[in-house]
Structure formats: C-alpha cells, structure tokens
Amino acid sequence: MPSRDDDTSETDEFDDVTEAEIRAAFDEQSYVADDEIVTTVLLALRLGRPLLIEGEPGAGKTELAKVLAGGFDAELVRLQCYEGLAAENALYEWNYTKQLLAVQAGEGGVAEGATSDTDDESVFSEPFLLERPLLQALRGEGRRVLLVDEVDRADEAFEALLLEVLSDFQVSVPELGTIAASTPPVVVVTSNRTRPLSDALKRRCLYLHVTPPSFEKEREILARKVPELHDAVAAELCGIVRRLREEPLRKPPGAAETIDWARAVATLRENGSEGTLSHAEVRRTLGAVLKEVEDVERVDDDLLDSLVEAARAAREAAES
Amino acid sequence: MTDEAPAHGPDVTDDPGDIDxxxxxxxxxxxxxxxxxxxxxxxxxxxxxxxxxxxxxxxxxxxxxxxxxxxxxxxxxxxxxxxxxxxxxxxxxxxxxxxxxxxxxxxxxxxxxxxxxxxxxxxxxxxxxxxxxxxxxxxxxxxxxxxxxxxxxxxxxxxxxxxxxxxxxxxEPLAVSRYSPTGSRAPVEALPGFAEHDELGDAVEELTVALATLRGRAWDTAGDRHTDARRALRASVGTGGTVVSLPTRDRKRREVRATWLVDVSRSVLDTLDRGFLLDILGRSRTAWRDCRVFFFDEDLREVTSAFDDGTASGAAEALADAEAAWGGGTRIGGSLAELRTRTPDAVDNRTVVFVVSDGLEMGEVAALERELAWLSARAAAVVWCNPLAAAPGFEPTARGMAAALPFVAGPFAFAGPADVAELARQLRAQGTGGRVGYEYDPRREDA
Structure with a gap:
C-alpha cells in the first residue's frame, strides 16, 4: 500500500463521488454546509486524504463526520480522544481474562476443544484480540468513516501513533503480523485548537477551519433541525445568539447550543406559537445556550434588554 | 470531473477538444x-x-x-x-x-x-x-x-x-524535485588532483579554527572565559577558606573530529563543482584529526580511504563508482539509518557531522526526521551544506530540507571556497546553535 504522506492512492469507495452527491447527502441529513465545506469534503473523499477540521466547540465538526457516514451509508467508527489515551485504547489489546481462562482450561483439561488453544501462540490469535476503534476502522468492510474526535486532547505520543496509521493505513500486531486496510476508511480528525498539532499530522491532512455559522446559515440550520419552531422565533433566537457571540464569554455558543436552545424554546411553547420572545422566556431558557455559570451570571438586566432588542431586530429583518 | 459548477473564471478552456x-x-x-x-x-x-x-x-x-x-x-x-x-x-x-x-x-x-x-x-x-x-x-x-x-x-x-x-x-510525487533547476546539465569534470586553491586552503583553515573552538553547551552563554571554581577552592585552602580571587580558565581549542555525509545524487553533483567537493573533502581528511567521508544516494558507502593518498584520483574514482552504482532517487533517511546501524562509531558527541545535500528526499520524510533526531542527539553538531543555498532566492522548501531544519545548523551555501569561508565565519561568531545559515549570509543581502 502506498504511503499516504505523498498521497496518491484514492479511496476506492469514493473515487467517483461528485459534489452533487455530497450536497444530497448533507441535505438528507439536514446538515447545512457552505460551498467551502462541500469542496473540501469532495477533495478528502476523492484524494483519499484525512480531513482535519478545527474550530470552536459546537461549530459542527463532529457532526460533519456523522453526516458523512449517514449520508453515504458508511459505518461510523469513532475514537474519542482524551488525555492519556494509549495505543491499547485506540488500536487493540488482548483479552487477558479470556486468555487466562483458555490456558487454565487447557491445563486442567476441562475443555477438550480448548486444549489446542493453550499454547503460547494460540492465546495470541484472533479469538483473543480486542479490536479498538483504529483497528476496527482498518479491518472493516465497505464504506467506513473513522472519526478521531478532539485529537488535541490526546498526548503527542498518541499523535505519533495516529501518524503511523494514517500514513500507510496499516498497523503491525507483533503476534499476528501486519494488518492493512483493504480499502482505507474516510478519516475525519477534529480539533478544538486547545494545543497546536504537529506539522507532520497537518502535512498528511486536508485542512478545514469551521467558524460559527452566519445569521442566515443558522436560521437555515434551525429550519431543518427544529422545524416545529416558528421561523420568526427562530430568527429571534439567532439574533440573540449573534449578540451573545459579541460578548467575551468563557464559552461562546456554537451551532449545537443554538439548536439545543431552539428545541428547549419549542418544547416550552405550545402549538408552534409565533409570539415574540419575552424577557422571562429568554432568562428561563438561557441555560440551554450558555453552558458556563460565569456566562449565565454575566447576563444582567442590561444585557438581557440588549438581547431582547437584538431578537426584535432579527425578527423584523427576517419578516421584511 | 468538474461537476456542474458554472464557469466564472476568465477565458479558461475547460471543454474537450484537440489538445496540443x-x-x-x-x-x-x-x-x-x-x-x-x-x-x-x-x-x-x-x-x-x-x-x-x-x-x-x-x-x-x-x-x-x-x-x-x-x-x-x-x-x-x-x-x-x-x-x-x-x-x-x-x-x-x-x-x-x-x-x-x-x-x-x-x-x-x-x-x-x-x-x-x-x-x-x-x-x-x-x-x-x-x-x-x-x-x-x-x-x-x-x-x-x-x-x-x-x-x-x-x-x-x-x-x-x-x-x-x-x-x-x-x-514520482510532485513534492520531490528530481533534478535541480539551478545546475547545468553539462557534467562537471573532477579535477585531476587536489587543486592548489589558495582561497579554499584559507577557507578550510578558517573552518578548522572555527570547529576547533566550537562552543559546547557550557560555553554558549558564558563567553570564552569561565570562572575556575576548582582552582578557586584549592586556593582558598591557603587562606583559611576565604576566596580572595576568582581564577578563570580559557576555552580549550580542541582537535577537529568530523564526518562528511555527501549526497552524490545527480541533482547535487550537477549543481556542485566536483573538483571543489573532492578538494575540500581531501583537505579535511588531511587537516583534521579524525575525518571520515561517506557518499550516499540510495545507499551509504564509506569512502574515507579514497582520500588517504593525498591525491584526487582515488576520490574521483570513488565518486565515479558511486554515480555508476546509484541511479535512482535520494534516500537521505535510509542512508542515515544505515549509518546508525552499520557504523555508529562514525558519530559521537565530539564529532561534527557535515551533510552535503540539496534535501530532495525521495524516501519517507518521517524516517528522515527520525534519523536526524538521532543524529543531532548523538553528534556535537549537524551542519547542513546545501549547494542550492548559494542562489539568492533560495528557500528550504524541498521536503527533506524542510524536515531537517529543526535538527541541523544551516542550511549553509556550499558551492565554493567563499561559502566555506562564510560557514567558518558564522560558526566562529555564533556556534552551531545560534542564528546561523543562509539567511544570515550577508552576501545574500548584497545580491
């Protein structure tokens, strides 16, 4: 298998995919993507290169991988990164309990069939192997999307492991030999930019930086994701979120928070009411969009007035 | 291929037709x-x-x-x-x-x-x-x-x-240059003997002094004189433990130990005067206490003995052999791996390693990074000499060159005696860990 560093080989499963198909997949999954995202995803699929997506939390990075998997009937294999993530959690490990039982059974002669499995080699064979996400993605059949989520949370040592996998789409298990992907999975790597990633990783990836959606795009997202909410109310919510993003918050709301908030408001309203958002309604549901106590406390009466004012302006703009 | 997007660009023909x-x-x-x-x-x-x-x-x-x-x-x-x-x-x-x-x-x-x-x-x-x-x-x-x-x-x-x-x-990945656009296609003949280049002789002498007085880590920040605490302690015995003066010691001049790793791929040899190359290798072998020479391209070969007779004929022969043996792309990382496994004694913490290459790596960059990490940790210093760096607009963007930057001093221009003199000047002024390399070459600003 050729090295991916110089990249050459294409992901067979996607080498004929078109922009129209990608747009259709996104539409089907109610994912609102601008042209840049569509083009970059097209390149990732056609060139067979991993896609590194960076951006603020809640900007839709993880969702993009899910949508890709859903839209193309691909299996989604997710590896959530965290500090201390090691190879045995990401790649494979041996089922020690099963190995121990097999060895004991062989020694005691309890299970006749197990006897042949009790020598040193046999307990390090397929039946005792526990596949973790990276290995699952390599060995799977058909279309697969490997989501390496929040890679910046993992240590740099894990990045090195990831590089090895992404370079050749193969791993070496000493007891079994080299395991290579018959068809490489589509790889989506996300990062919240809490630390810089290595140049080596960036070199292997196409890069996409996603920013919080514009007002219009956010309205479109709500229209698709929360259709039960009246459009005018959705516009008010988007106006408030846009205003909130101007504040120096600890965690500015992303698209995910806007959707959560819209669902909360829609749930509390009856029969898809189109009435304007009140101060009390905004205050009562603010916890759905602001996830830090300092941010919630920051919304005093003055700021609340300002938010409601922004909501009115957004409604007027939407209705005009 | 281009899907359904409308054409917005200026007069770009995207339609099939008779293509010249x-x-x-x-x-x-x-x-x-x-x-x-x-x-x-x-x-x-x-x-x-x-x-x-x-x-x-x-x-x-x-x-x-x-x-x-x-x-x-x-x-x-x-x-x-x-x-x-x-x-x-x-x-x-x-x-x-x-x-x-x-x-x-x-x-x-x-x-x-x-x-x-x-x-x-x-x-x-x-x-x-x-x-x-x-x-x-x-x-x-x-x-x-x-x-x-x-x-x-x-x-x-x-x-x-x-x-x-x-x-x-x-x-042939596009990122990898297969041939230098700077050099002439006409082969440059090796000189029949080590030339009497006075200019090169002076430059090598300057380089020898620079290498012999290279600052170790302890000297990097302390200048050329250090307080000699041991002597001060000994002297204080005679004064009841009171230190009445602070003796100092000068930085010792050391003998030069070096290893040359010379990329003899076509892209390098066609841009570098082979006579100059063999001349400086021969002079280094003669002037320095311990100097080993390796040629590499797809593989690594030690040619130190070819420089022992004081003439260029043996060296030129070794160079010709290397050219005949290797015709493919340069594998710098692979060659360094061979150095590590086959002749690790060629590099120790007193050895300055000179790599002469344009950095056009045809192997895996990751392997090159790995080997350079080893080499830079083991050697006193790794100095990268790039014949292409003599060009005024040079930037180290070739794959191997870019990957090597964190591990080496340089790259330095390496096309003639003047470049060797400049290398020596920078090493004397800044050592190998300072702001050195082609970017700090004053001739570049004048060009």
Missing part, C-alpha cells in the same frame, strides 16, 4: 509554477505551509477544475492553510495567484516563467525563482521549459488532460 500535447505540458508546468510561487509567498509572509502543500494543491485543483474561482479557492485553502491565523494572508494573496494562474491558462498562454515579475500580493517573492527551491520541478518540466521558445502560442487544454499529466506523477 506541448500546450498541455506548458499548462501543467504553469500551474505547478504558480502554486509553488503562491506557497512560497505565503511562507514568506509567515504562514505555516506544509512542505508538500503545493503538490496536494495541484491534485486538488485537478479534482475541482479551473473554471470556478470559489472552488479553486476552497481547494487551495484546504491544502495550503493549516492555521486559521494564516487565512487572512491567504485571502489577500489568492486573487493575485488566481489572476496569474488563469491568465497563463487563457487565450494568451502561460505567462512568461521567470522574466515576468509578479505584482501585487505576490510581489515579494524573492528574485529568480529558478533558485533550486522549486519542489515541484522535474526533469520533464525542465526540459519543457528549455524547449519552450514560443510563449505566444495559444494554449488550448482541458483539466482532464492536465489531470493525466499530474496524475502520471503518482510514482
């Missing part, structure tokens, strides 16, 4: 040139652009086509930008890149290659691009440019034809 092979080659070369130019301009502006980015960008443009500026912008941004802080710079420069790219692909044919200085955002590109740092240049492209006398001819082409041209390179 030469025109397609010219267009291919034009795209490659402009991408390299764009990537270099971004780097100059401080953007973090991966070494292989121009290659990936070329492939991306083939996928999205050349008819829609927005799609081309997204494709090039996905490959050239790896930090959102660089996005503004990219957006500032992209219109100029697109203008030049499409102008070259339109009715007027590709823009003149190097005698047409870019304007606007791409203006500060730094002199003649034929400086050897074009990572996309290939034999084919070079020959095409040499035969291209008619820049007025109309270019009719289609992206699929270009795709074929670019995709044909899958076996």
């Amino acid at each position: 092979g030469e025109a397609v080659a010219r267009a291919t070369e034009h795209v490659r040139d402009e991408l390299v130019r764009f990537a270099r301009a971004l780097r100059r502006a401080g953007a973090s652009v991966p070494a292989n980015a121009a290659t990936t960008a070329a492939r991306s443009l083939v996928v999205v086509g050349f008819s829609d500026e927005d799609r081309a912008r997204a494709a090039t941004r996905a490959t050239l930008v790896t930090d959102p802080r660089d996005a503004d710079e990219f957006e500032r420069m992209f219109p100029e890149f697109w203008r030049r790219l499409t102008a070259g692909l339109g009715e007027t044919g590709p823009a003149a290659r190097w005698d047409d200085p870019p304007e606007g955002a791409l203006a500060p590109l730094g002199g003649d691009p034929a400086d050897g740092e074009d990572p996309e240049a290939t034999d084919e492209s070079e020959s095409a440019s040499e035969s291209d006398d008619d820049t007025e001819s109309t270019v009719a082409w289609r992206s699929s034809s270009l795709a074929t041209h670019l995709d044909d390179r899958d076996d």
